[in-house]
Amino acid sequence: MRRQPFQWHRSISSTTSTTSTTTSEPVIFSGIQPTGVPHLGNYLGALHQWVKLQNNAKPGAKLLFSIVDLHALTVPQDAAQLRKWRREAFATLLAVGLDPKRSTIFYQSAVPAHAELMWILSTVASMGYLSRMTQWKSKLQLPEDITLEHSEARAQLRLGLFSYPVLQAADILVHKATHVPVGEDQRQHLEFSRYTANSFNHLYGPIFPIPEALISPAKRVMSLKEPTAKMSKSHADERSRILLTDSPSEIHKKVKVALTDSEPTVSYDPARRPGVSNLIEILSHFEEVPCAALAAEYQSASLRTLKEHVASRIAHHLQEVRERYIEIMEDQSGYLDTVAQEGAEVAQANASQTMRQVRDVMGL
Template identity: 80%
Template sequence: MATMRISIARHGANPLRPASGNGNFTYFRPGVAQPSKWHQHRSLSTSTSTSPSPAGPPIKSPVIFSGIQPTGVPHLGNYLGALREWVKLQDSAEEGTKLLFSIVDLHALTVPQDAKQLRTWRREAFATLLAVGLDPKRSTIFYQSSVPAHTELMWILSTVASMGYLSRMTQWKSKLQLPEDASLEDSEARAQLRLGLFSYPVLQAADILIHRATHVPVGEDQRQHLEFSRYTANSFNHLYGDIFPTPEALISPAKRVMSLKEPNNKMSKSHADPKSRILLTDSANEIKKKVKVALTDSEPKISYDPTNRPGVSNLIEILSHFEGVTCQEIASEYETASLRSLKEHVGSRIADSLAGIRERYLGIMDDKSGYLDSVAREGGEVAQASADLTMRKVKKAMGLA
């Protein structure tokens, strides 16, 4: 795979955002596994210039932060949409770029958790980050809960965060299965809503800002949360001085991977049918069986039509991620082929691509030397040192030190 470069501008327009217009993040063309704009901007520049950015303090070097919840072994959608992109960022980042990737286990507490299950899921998620290719010698990998400053900063940011802004966020509404226009005026919403779920975006902002992150790789569905973090950083800076950079989004080029059983919905571990998703630790045989029974349709020819043929289109999109060609090219190649042959190829391609991850994951989980725990401990120490530096600046600016 050719090295891809993201050029990050510090003094002016972000190349991943439009140069003019309403300021929305760049949207990538559907069906293209690696859009050209992503190729053009995949290098993290580490210029020694320290001129001020448009908002926030001077930025000497990029700091990249992202996190994933501990729900056990991630699925294919998590990998293509986030984890694989993290590894690409790590492997292409220039010297001086600071990379932090976290198992955000405190976020998991917005719903009740079984303690034993959560311990297992945390380890499984951490082992997966190592298995997909994150290198502890290059990236800081840690559990969110091992760095108390995340929650300390959350409280401080809560003093500047807007209740009105939080009430308009979609996170708590979707979790409670409420309509998008639900508000705090609704008695049903008030009865179900807990403070932790409502203030989830404040903790997410603290995760990013505690390390003074300049860039956050996110999926398209997380743009709203990143905008809240930017808003909160600017609100704090306005009151107390330039402490936090205004973080920019690195939008993943990967189109959402949909459920194999309900292709109009995103692939999820919450779906009752385990055949709806492919886990990164599934065996080759399990993967092929799941793809074989994936919901498609009865039309004889292969075509790419997400609206009218979501099942077939989902398989084509998955294949495009691995083969680096457009969905239209795949559809043309398989136009006269049978659905069975397409499924066989997709299943084999996924299985071959994930085989190494599965092998490394099993080796890490079977390791008796304490490797996983030592990486987590060392990562936590590095992350804590990063967070302490920020908290010293924050406390001094606020008169707490």
């Protein structure tokens, strides 16, 4: 079958003004939290797309990708575990194909300007806007219609979790990012960044570009054991997710026990057959063939055949990533730390230019 070309969709609706600064070349920024080795959903929805952006970028474009470890602190962390997870996540970015010669890769906490700009942006950020954000409600497992006036919300909510979007805005704006690759579920956070940039520009002058969303074309990858929910590390059953470092045998075992249904044939119907449809969607990512076409191709096949092919396709694709990851983690030359240090220096130099302008217009 003819493969469809990869495309990002530039799309975001905004109620804010269009005040913006001009930049000669695009600046792309995105980040991922350090929860250890990413899973297949992280890879297809974000990391794989970052590599495509890097490889397709025009000369002069600036790409920055960060392990956003300060964001991880919104919930209590074991220090030793967090250090381990940070390294694993950083090694994975290199293993999937991000090239330090083409992209700046760094730990968020190694660039103090992120935290400094967060404080400054918090002076213009809207409490009312933050109270409507879904991030803190979902983290606390509270209903979306709950407000800060509810005693349950006030009792559980911590300032860091509530102001999480302000730090996210600082991550983007401190590098004057013009484009941010995000999944559909991150639209609200980017819209807050746009709103905050406009608020600052209105008060102090056109310092920040208004970042645009690059909406990933990838569908969400759902849990193998609960296909109506996103694949996640928080799920109690480890078989619900495929890690990028899983061996071929582990991948086959997990896909083999993926929840489907009792119907013997293959069809694509996300509402009625979420488990089978999830497998087809995963295969669609790798084959770059529409789900409907794959369903037609496999309509006479058994679910077992579909599962075997999906598992083989995943295992084959991730083999190089797994081997590269192991190589990086076992390296004794300090390669990973060197890349992180060099990335932090570039990111800090970039952020410092922005902060000089910010301090100047604010009288600091």
